[in-house]
Amino acid sequence: MINTDELRDRARATLDPAAWQYLAGTAGASETADRDALAWHAFDLVPRFLRGLASVDTAARIGADELSTPVMVAATAAHRLAHPDAEIATAAGASAAGALMVYSSSATLEVGEFARSVTGPWWAQVYLMRDRERTRDYLRRVVAAGASALVLTVDYVGVTGTARFGSATSTPLPVRPGNYPGLSWPEMTAGIEPDLTIDDIDWVATQTGLPVWVKGVLHPADAALLAARGVAGIIVSNHGRRQLDGVLPTAHALGPVVSAVAGRVPVLVDGGIRSGADVARALALGAAGVGIGRPVLWALAAGGAAGVELLLRGLTTDLRQVMASLGAASVAGLTPDLLRRRSD
Numbered sequence: 001m002i003n004t005d006e007l008r009d010r011a012r013a014t015l016d017p018a019a020w021q022y023l024a025g026t027a028g029a030s031e032t033a034d035r036d037a038l039a040w041h042a043f044d045l046v047p048r049f050l051r052g053l054a055s056v057d058t059a060a061r062i063g064a065d066e067l068s069t070p071v072m073v074a075a076t077a078a079h080r081l082a083h084p085d086a087e088i089a090t091a092a093g094a095s096a097a098g099a100l101m102v103y104s105s106s107a108t109l110e111v112g113e114f115a116r117s118v119t120g121p122w123w124a125q126v127y128l129m130r131d132r133e134r135t136r137d138y139l140r141r142v143v144a145a146g147a148s149a150l151v152l153t154v155d156y157v158g159v160t161g162t163a164r165f166g167s168a169t170s171t172p173l174p175v176r177p178g179n180y181p182g183l184s185w186p187e188m189t190a191g192i193e194p195d196l197t198i199d200d201i202d203w204v205a206t207q208t209g210l211p212v213w214v215k216g217v218l219h220p221a222d223a224a225l226l227a228a229r230g231v232a233g234i235i236v237s238n239h240g241r242r243q244l245d246g247v248l249p250t251a252h253a254l255g256p257v258v259s260a261v262a263g264r265v266p267v268l269v270d271g272g273i274r275s276g277a278d279v280a281r282a283l284a285l286g287a288a289g290v291g292i293g294r295p296v297l298w299a300l301a302a303g304g305a306a307g308v309e310l311l312l313r314g315l316t317t318d319l320r321q322v323m324a325s326l327g328a329a330s331v332a333g334l335t336p337d338l339l340r341r342r343s344d
């Protein structure tokens with residue numbers, strides 16, 4: 001079984017302290033990202049037996065992409081902080097494991113350069129910049145580079161929480177943004193538009209013609225609004241607790257969001273997913289796929305592309321075993337009745 005704690009400790013030992021602080025940071029002094037991971041454990045697994053499981057298939061459809069696993073790489077910035085081969089190494093590991101990668105607009109490699117070396121499926125994340133011309137230019141390059149969908153992140157409101165985290169995100173990192181020539185790291189983060197409206201989604205869609213998934217949704221009313229608006233899909237995420245101290249763990253946001261969209265659009269989730277059992281929990285609550293954030297960066301730091309492949313394959317193998325134990329032959333067989341929420 002994959003042990004992400006071990007991976008985290010190896011990464012911490014490998015990385016320089018400033019890089020580690022950037023990757024590990026959360027918005028609050030009181031909480032670490034572990035709170036999201038622990039929340040998944042509130043759902044006990046209730047196995048079914050006697051179902052004659054001849055085989056177990058982890059194949060998943062995420063948007064238009066047919067994949068061999070529902071485990072995805074969540075969009076994370078600055079992979080060069082973790083490894084010199086940066087986002088190209090992550091993509092190589094993801095594609096070897098059959099996993100979809102979401103490329104971050106805050107990548108250290110420019111999107112065209114990234115895409116030239118990528119063989120697997122990938123989507124592009126986008127932050128709307130205050131200077132729309134920068135976003136227009138990025139989106140033009142994303143389309144030319146061949147992304148199959150966009151992920152618009154809507155939960156960045158420009159607040160960096162504690163002074164410690166603020167200084168981790170605004171300190172000039174020893175890397176430069178790949179997609180915004182001329183901007184330093186703090187200039188790029190300061191350039192993200194904090195004042196988004198629902199009409200901005202249409203603006204992004206018309207710039208590209210690509211399906212737009214909206215990332216950072218936690219409230220069921222927002223989910224219902226987005227489903228009615230006809231977005232391609234919704235990503236339940238609290239940005240790895242990097243935006244708001246005390247924010248609801250995604251394990252508890254997912255079920256109400258799935259109910260609110262009532263099957264109109266697919267739902268993905270990320271935050272604290274650390275094991276095959278967590279993946280199974282998320283799918284049983286109605287997610288079509290799950291994003292992995294920090295553990296991918298830890299794997300990248302510890303082992304480059306091979307490390308990322310090992311992590312994603314390991315989570316998929318562990319998922320297959322959990323599915324067998326639960327009596328689920330396919331991801332569609334992971335249903336809410338296989339979970340019981342503890343009251344303690």
Ligand SMILES: Cc1cc2nc3c(=O)[nH]c(=O)nc-3n(C[C@H](O)[C@H](O)[C@H](O)COP(=O)(O)O)c2cc1C
Nearest residue numbers: 023074075076077104106153239240271272293294
């Ligand atoms: C170092 C780091 C950088 C991130 N950069 C981005 C980003 O550029 N765009 C984005 O939408 N989300 C970003 N995220 C949030 C992730 O996409 C994801 O929501 C979160 O990491 C999932 O939680 P996990 O780290 O517990 O798996 C980042 C997260 C981390 C840890």
